Amino acid sequence: MSRLTCANPYCQKILSRENAYFADKKSTKAYCSRNCFALALSYEIIDAHQRGLKKAERRLKLGALLLKNKLVEPDQLLAALEQQKNSSQKLGEILLESGFITSKDLLRILALQAGVAPVSLDLNCSLKLKDFFPEELFWRLEFVVFLFNEREKELSLAAADAEDLLYLSDLFGRIFPDYAIKYFLEERDKILNILAANFGSNRYLKEKSFGEADNKKIVHMQQDAINFISFLQSIKAEDVRVLTEKNRLQISGRLSDYRFRIFFEP
């Protein structure tokens, strides 16, 4: 009898072969469960995002798709990738500006790959799989899972960025290979608001920049805003939404029939 250890580096429990979870038939890596497998993949992604590695991989993946569908020539792709090294632009944008591809083709390929459609989510929608993945992953990839049905094996998620969706489809396809997964695009602001409502608003507010105001004042304003949001949640206000403007923060929502809008300034 061979002994196995869980391949999640943060777990490494000893497993018996009968109880081990394998991601696919060819895989030699064993995990305690699908959840442990998901965590291991999540940590890899979070780690790679911190080192800024995955972006390059994603670019290549989009490039490979475009080549495969004969939408760009190899030398055009190489030129665009070269140009991208010194810019903050997305690969798709560069290809568009260079006239190598039409916006229609670009959209088509992104949609084709991910089965993407726009969606309009309810701000009060509850985040599924919230305890399945680390919170960090949701914030890094900016996505929400808004439908998860284990019995019917259905899963729907929305992300803010079509390029991230390519990456998410890879991740979810590996963790839930037997699920019918639907991918959608949603406004970034809405995704962040839903994440903030489900996890608490701290990270959302922290990652916003507020002009030239000094740091202490901003921290103070953010703390006030966070306290205010928890207060709104405690009195069951609905549609609570945080919007950032140049150097102030707007919190809006609804209390029974009354709509309110409050501003915070550093």
Ligand SMILES: [Zn+2]
């Ligand atoms: Zn494990």
